[in-house]
Structures are given as structure tokens and as C-alpha cells.
Amino acid sequence: MKNNNEMDKAISAILTLMLIALILTFGLSLFEIPLPSLIEKPPIEKFLWSYRGLDILIQAFLILAAAAAVSALFRIEKGPGAVEEAAIEKFEEKEE
Amino acid sequence: MVEVWQAYMFCSFILAIIGLYTIISMRNMIRTIIGIEIITIAVNLNFLALGFRNGVVDSLAQSIVFTSIVIGAAVAAVALTLVINVYRHYGTLDLKKIRRLRW
Amino acid sequence: MVIPLVLQPIVILLIAAGLTPLISILGEKIKFEKLRDLFAILAFALALYALTLLYFKIENYGAQSFILDNYLPIKGGVEIYADFLSLFVAFIFCGLGFLVSIYSVKYMEVDTGLDRYYTLLLILVAGMIGVAFSGDFFNLYVFWEMMCIASYTLVSFRKYRWEPVEAGFKYLVMSTLGSLIALYGISLLYGLTGTVNFKMMKEALSSTTNLQIPFYIVIAAIIAGFGVTASIVPFHSWLPDAHPAAPSSISAMLSGVVIKTGVYVLARSLFTLFNPVNFNYGLTLMIFGILTITVANFMALMQKDIKRLLAYSSVVNIGYIITGIGIGSYILFEYYNSKPLAALSAAAFAITGALFHLFNHAVGKGMLFLCSGCFTHEAATRDITSLEGIGRKMAWTGGSFSIGLLTLAGVPPFSGFWSKLFIILAAFSFPENNFMNTIGIIVVLNSIFAAVYYLWLLQRIMIKTPKVKASEASLFMVGPIIVLAVICVLIGLMPSLIIVLAEKAAKAMLGGW
Numbered sequence: 001m002k003n004n005n006e007m008d009k010a011i012s013a014i015l016t017l018m019l020i021a022l023i024l025t026f027g028l029s030l031f032e033i034p035l036p037s038l039i040e041k042p043p044i045e046k047f048l049w050s051y052r053g054l055d056i057l058i059q060a061f062l063i064l065a066a067a068a069a070v071s072a073l074f075r076i077e078k079g080p081g082a083v084e085e086a087a088i089e090k091f092e093e094k095e096e
Numbered sequence: 097m098v099e100v101w102q103a104y105m106f107c108s109f110i111l112a113i114i115g116l117y118t119i120i121s122m123r124n125m126i127r128t129i130i131g132i133e134i135i136t137i138a139v140n141l142n143f144l145a146l147g148f149r150n151g152v153v154d155s156l157a158q159s160i161v162f163t164s165i166v167i168g169a170a171v172a173a174v175a176l177t178l179v180i181n182v183y184r185h186y187g188t189l190d191l192k193k194i195r196r197l198r199w
Numbered sequence: 200m201v202i203p204l205v206l207q208p209i210v211i212l213l214i215a216a217g218l219t220p221l222i223s224i225l226g227e228k229i230k231f232e233k234l235r236d237l238f239a240i241l242a243f244a245l246a247l248y249a250l251t252l253l254y255f256k257i258e259n260y261g262a263q264s265f266i267l268d269n270y271l272p273i274k275g276g277v278e279i280y281a282d283f284l285s286l287f288v289a290f291i292f293c294g295l296g297f298l299v300s301i302y303s304v305k306y307m308e309v310d311t312g313l314d315r316y317y318t319l320l321l322i323l324v325a326g327m328i329g330v331a332f333s334g335d336f337f338n339l340y341v342f343w344e345m346m347c348i349a350s351y352t353l354v355s356f357r358k359y360r361w362e363p364v365e366a367g368f369k370y371l372v373m374s375t376l377g378s379l380i381a382l383y384g385i386s387l388l389y390g391l392t393g394t395v396n397f398k399m400m401k402e403a404l405s406s407t408t409n410l411q412i413p414f415y416i417v418i419a420a421i422i423a424g425f426g427v428t429a430s431i432v433p434f435h436s437w438l439p440d441a442h443p444a445a446p447s448s449i450s451a452m453l454s455g456v457v458i459k460t461g462v463y464v465l466a467r468s469l470f471t472l473f474n475p476v477n478f479n480y481g482l483t484l485m486i487f488g489i490l491t492i493t494v495a496n497f498m499a500l501m502q503k504d505i506k507r508l509l510a511y512s513s514v515v516n517i518g519y520i521i522t523g524i525g526i527g528s529y530i531l532f533e534y535y536n537s538k539p540l541a542a543l544s545a546a547a548f549a550i551t552g553a554l555f556h557l558f559n560h561a562v563g564k565g566m567l568f569l570c571s572g573c574f575t576h577e578a579a580t581r582d583i584t585s586l587e588g589i590g591r592k593m594a595w596t597g598g599s600f601s602i603g604l605l606t607l608a609g610v611p612p613f614s615g616f617w618s619k620l621f622i623i624l625a626a627f628s629f630p631e632n633n634f635m636n637t638i639g640i641i642v643v644l645n646s647i648f649a650a651v652y653y654l655w656l657l658q659r660i661m662i663k664t665p666k667v668k669a670s671e672a673s674l675f676m677v678g679p680i681i682v683l684a685v686i687c688v689l690i691g692l693m694p695s696l697i698i699v700l701a702e703k704a705a706k707a708m709l710g711g712w
Binding site for chain 1: 213216217267268270273274275276277279311312315316318319322325329337338341342344345348349351352355356358359387390391392393403407412413416
Binding site: 112119125128132135136138139142143146147154155156157159160163164167170171174175178179181182185186194 | 275337340341344347348351352355358361364365367368371372375376379382383386387389390393394395
């Protein structure tokens with residue numbers, strides 16, 4: 001158990017160092033992006049409903065999907081329903 | 097000289113790494129969901145940082161961030177419902193004990 | 200006001216999804232509970248009809264595009280764009296949704312909350328068709344998240360058991376992380392070009408040629424982000440837990456079409472935005488592809504659960520499709536400057552093979568999951584040792600199960616043989632390139648290796664003596680399975696029916712350049 005903990009810590013330390021090296025090599029070039037000049041657009045209160053109107057309509061159905069999802073996951077069941085046993089060995093509680 | 101958008105992009109990067117760490121240290125399922133929301137915030141900040149011109153953020157970037165906030169809220173709602181259902185089955189919120197599915 | 204034809208499939212499915220709870224209440228009042236099932240089947244049939252009309256319109260008039268009320272994309276408007284590639288995958292999505300909704304009439308009978316099930320199924324297919332038809336990268340992300348939210352819930356729909364809920368949570372965390380990495384890539388693209396429309400981004404990116412590292416960071420973010428849902432190997436570990444735990448009709452939808460959406464977005468965004476002649480992402484896709492095939496083949500041999508074995512075989516077939524797309528772009532990178540015509544025709548051949556394999560795998564794997572749903576519905580277990588020989592008692596289901604296994608194993612008179620042959624021939628199309636020859640040999644060896652566990656499963660299900668009492672399932676469940684089996688045999692004897700469509704789609708994908 002203790003060896004597992006120390007090995008876990010060693011592996012995560014090595015991976016963190018590799019990640020930092022990777023980020024420093026390639027990430028610094030992200031700060032030198034030449035930003036292109038943008039076209040003049042209407043202010044946000046008119047832009048959102050006119051130019052991005054399709055996005056807003058689709059978001060309404062996305063919120064419908066989230067509402068149906070929460071409603072389906074909190075429904076009241078009366079019995080076991082359909083039974084399909086998985087082929088996994090029976091898990092004993094608190095095996096460690 | 098560090099420009100404004102570079103500073104915000106660097107902050108969004110730090111936030112993304114904090115969010116990733118929160119997801120990976122699997123101590124509590126609610127922490128995992130908070131980690132997902134922190135990464136959403138980091139990506140939204142990146143959009144706003146890259147749309148900054150002459151003291152005003154571009155309208156396209158603002159509309160994208162509005163929509164992204166709504167999507168993040170919907171995903172968090174579904175995720176929290178699943179957490180409640182997992183708690184009703186296992187009795188614990190610790191992710192390291194919820195490992196019945198192996199091979 | 201008349202809705203333009205490009206929008207009609209999405210609008211029909213979304214309005215049907217909104218009306219389903221009302222229809223369900225109406226059905227309870229008049230004591231005909233199955234009204235909501237018929238309503239969903241009718242909505243899918245109408246959407247298929249609209250897609251057929253759209254096919255004829257695109258063939259005569261070119262690719263269709265829709266903009267709301269002249270809000271131009273150059274100033275930030277949303278564009279809906281449909282060409283042959285979008286239509287090819289949209290047909291597969293809607294067709295499999297139609298057959299699954301017919302199957303669900305009998306399969307989900309004992310479950311409660313079915314009005315929400317049909318609402319979520321309609322929103323799932325509407326989101327997938329929206330992903331196929333979007334011409335704007337952020338609009339694609341909104342449709343993608345709509346599909347993903349429906350998919351997380353449908354996996355954990357039977358929430359009274361522990362397995363779907365745990366698998367659903369793990370799927371949610373990994374898939375949301377992937378979508379957020381892809382959104383980070385989209386934000387970097389917005390920073391580089393100032394717009395999110397595909398055509399505007401293509402023009403802006405092709406004119407700046409000296410920035411290499413941010414482009415590669417964006418390619419890496421897109422491959423990693425959409426690769427989580429497309430189940431490429433380092434990111435695939437949600438799939439063997441989520442696909443067995445879902446109800447079998449939803450397993451067929453997940454394995455058949457949801458993971459293909461990830462492959463479609465990968466192919467569309469990489470080929471449209473980054474010219475394959477200048478950027479070498481074909482090498483990455485090929486290496487990920489053969490890693491996927493090899494690792495998943497080994498894992499599939501050790502499974503004792505029928506649906507988990509089929510889930511690993513889904514990962515293998517996605518590996519074939521990714522390898523095919525990778526071969527296409529690698530050929531363009533290496534050989535376009537020296538031999539342009541030969542490189543273009545070989546790349547079109549490879550991508551035609553990959554798209555044809557997408558169709559074959561959707562049909563074959565959908566049929567296999569629906570058949571295994573029939574088996575588990577009768578026998579109440581998923582263990583292969585308990586299900587031995589059940590195919591002899593259920594004649595129609597067992598026969599279709601064998602046709603499905605032989606199709607995916609690549610046995611000649613069925614359709615899977617042709618698509619694998621195309622991918623392998625495309626790998627050997629330039630014999631002087633040793634790297635592609637190695638890739639081709641590895642694909643052939645894995646194909647033979649996969650036939651081992653397909654034939655082993657065939658032997659266990661069909662040939663051994665039956666241990667369990669079972670009888671044939673009802674017509675609603677067997678009907679879609681027989682339709683899919685007939686499609687397998689028909690396309691196997693006359694593959695040119697689909698090859699023509701796949702070739703038009705491949706030319707549309709490469710046609711921008």
C-alpha cells in the first residue's frame with residue numbers, strides 16, 4: 001500500500017514536470033499571435049438577437065433537453081423493471 | 097510590455113490548469129463537477145481575451161460567451177442529477193470507491 | 200411562412216420533441232399508450248422524406264446554404280450549409296434513428312418515463328443532423344452539446360441499477376472534458392482569424408503561411424477534443440463501460456451513430472480549414488488509427504460479456520475509419536507536389552473506403568446490438584456462457600446475428616468485405632513508400648486477428664447446445680433487425696449503390712482545395 005502511494009506520487013511528479021516542459025516550449029508562441037483587424041459590428045444588444053438568432057433558438061431546445069433529462073433521472077419507479085444482469089464478478093463491499 | 101490580452105490569456109491558462117487538477121484529484125464527485133465549471137470559465141475568458149480591440153470586446157466574442165455560459169449551466173444540471181443518483185446507490189461521494197466496473 | 204428545405208429535417212425533429220409530452224398526456228387520456236411511439240416513428244419518417252428531397256435538390260443545384268434574413272456571415276451571422284458529405288452522414292443518422300424507434304416500441308415496454316425517452320431520442324438525432332448541417336464552428340459546438348446532453352441521460356436511463364448510473368457519470372466527465380478542449384481550440388482559431396465561419400476561416404488561414412506552431416496546437420486540440428467522443432485509443436476508456444450499461448436500443452444508437460459524429464467533425468474541420476498539402480496531420484491520424492485497432496483487438500479477446508465485446512469491436516472499427524482518413528491526407532501531403540492527379544485519385548479512393556466503412560459499421564453494429572438486446576430481453580443476462588446456443592432457438596434473430604458478425608469480420612459476400620478492401624488497397628497504392636506498406640500490413644493482420652473473436656462468438660451463440668429456454672421475440676423487435684440484415688446482403692452483392700454516394704461525399708470533402 002505504501003509503495004503504491006509513493007510510486008503514484010513519483011509518477012505524477014514526473015508527469016507534471018513533463019507537462020510543464022511541454023507547455024513552456026510550445027505555449028509561449030501562443031502569446032505572439034498577430035491579431036487580425038475585425039470588421040465593425042453592431043453593439044451586443046442588437047447583435048445577439050439579429051446575427052446570432054439561430055444560436056439562441058437552438059439553445060431553447062438545449063434547455064428543453066436538460067429539463068427532460070433532469071425529469072427523467074428523478075422519476076419515481078415502482079419495481080425493478082427490465083432485468084439484464086451484467087457478466088461481472090460480484091463485488092464484495094470494502095475489500096481493502 | 098505585456099499587453100492586456102496577453103495577461104488575460106495567461107490567466108485563462110492558469111485557470112484551466114487549476115480546473116484540470118481539480119478533476120484529476122478524485123476525492124469527491126462534487127469537486128469533479130466544480131472542476132468542469134472552472135475549465136468552462138477558462139475557455140470563456142480565452143474567447144474574451146482574444147476579441148479585445150481598442151478598449152471594446154468584439155460583439156461576436158460576447159455572443160459566443162453568452163451561449164457557452166448557458167451550455168455550461170445545462171451540463172452542470174445534468175451532472176449534479178447523476179451525482180445524486182450515484183449517491184443513492186453507493187452511499188458515498190468518494191470516486192476512488194466507485195470502481196465496480198473494471199476490465 | 201415556408202421553411203427552407205435545408206432546415207426542414209432539424210425543425211421537424213425538434214418540434215416533434217417539443218410536442219411529445221403533450222401527445223403522451225393525450226395518449227393516457229384516450230387509453231392508447233403507444234400513441235407517443237407512433238408519433239416519434241412518424242416524425243422520423245417525415246425527416247427521412249425531407250432528407251430525400253434535399254438530396255435531389257443538392258444534386259441539381261449544388262450545395263445549399265441558408266442565412267437568416269441577410270445577416271451575412273462576414274459580419275458574424277450564422278450559416279447552415281449542406282453538401283454531399285453532410286447529407287451522406289445525415290441519412291445514416293436518421294435511418295438508424297427510425298429503426299431504433301420502431302425497436303423501442305416493444306423493448307422499452309416495462310420502463311416508466313417513456314415520454315422523456317422519446318423526447319431525448321428525437322433531440323439526440325436532431326442534434327446529430329444539426330452537427331452535420333452546420334457551416335459555422337460555434338453553431339456546430341451548440342448542436343454537439345445538445346447531442347451530448349441527450350446521450351448522457353439516455354445511457355443512464357435505467358437508473359434503478361448501479362451500473363448505468365456509474366457508467367453514465369464516467370462518460371459525462373470524460374466527454375465534457377473533451378468538448379471543452381475542443382472549444383479551447385475553437386477559441387484559438389477565433390483569435391487567429393477573427394471569425395468562426397468555415398469558409399471565412401479557410402480563406403483567412405490559407406493566406407497566412409508562416410505561423411506554424413499555433414496551427415499545430417489547434418490541430419492537436421481538435422483531434423484530442425473530438426477524439427474523446429470518437430473513441431480513439433488513449434481517450435476511449437469511457438466506451439466499454441457506457442455501451443453495455445445502456446439499454447440495447449440506445450447502445451445501437453451510441454455505437455452506430457454517436458461515435459461517427461466525432462469522426463465526421465474531425466474529418467470536416469481538418470480537411471476544410473487546414474490544407475492537407477501543407478499540414479501533415481495524416482501521420483498523426485494513421486498512428487492513432489493503428490494504435491486503436493491493435494489495442495482494442497487485444498482487449499476484445501478477454502471479454503465475457505456480450506455487449507462489452509461488441510463495444511470493443513466498435514473501437515476497432517473506428518480505428519479503421521480513422522486510418523482510412525489518415526491515409527488519404529498522408530497521400531496528399533507526400534505526393535501532391537510531384538504527381539497531383541495520381542495523389543488526388545488515390546486520396547479520394549482512401550476516403551471513399553473510409554466513408555463506406557462508416558456506413559457498413561453503422562448498419563452492422565446497430566444490427567448486432569439490437570440482436571443482443573433481443574437475446575438479453577429473453578434470457579435476462581448478458582453473460583456469454585449463459586447465452587450459449589440461444590441463436591438456435593430464435594431463428595430470425597440468430598440468423599441476422601450471424602450475418603452481422605460475418606459482415607464485420609470481412610467475409611466476402613457481405614458488405615464489410617468491400618470497405619475493408621478499399622482501405623487496404625489505398626494503403627498499398629504507392630508501393631515505393633515503406634511506411635504506408637507497413638500500415639497496410641498491420642491493418643491486414645489485425646483484420647485476420649479480429650475474425651478470431653467474431654467466429655468464436657458465432658460459435659458460442661449459434662452452434663453450441665442451448666442451455667436457456669427462449670422463444671422468438673415479437674415482430675416489432677425483429678422487424679428492424681431483418682431490414683438491416685437485408686441491407687447488409689444487398690450492399691454486399693451490389694456495393695456500387697453506396698460507393699457512388701460515398702465517392703460524391705469524398706469529392707465534396709476534398710473539393711474545397
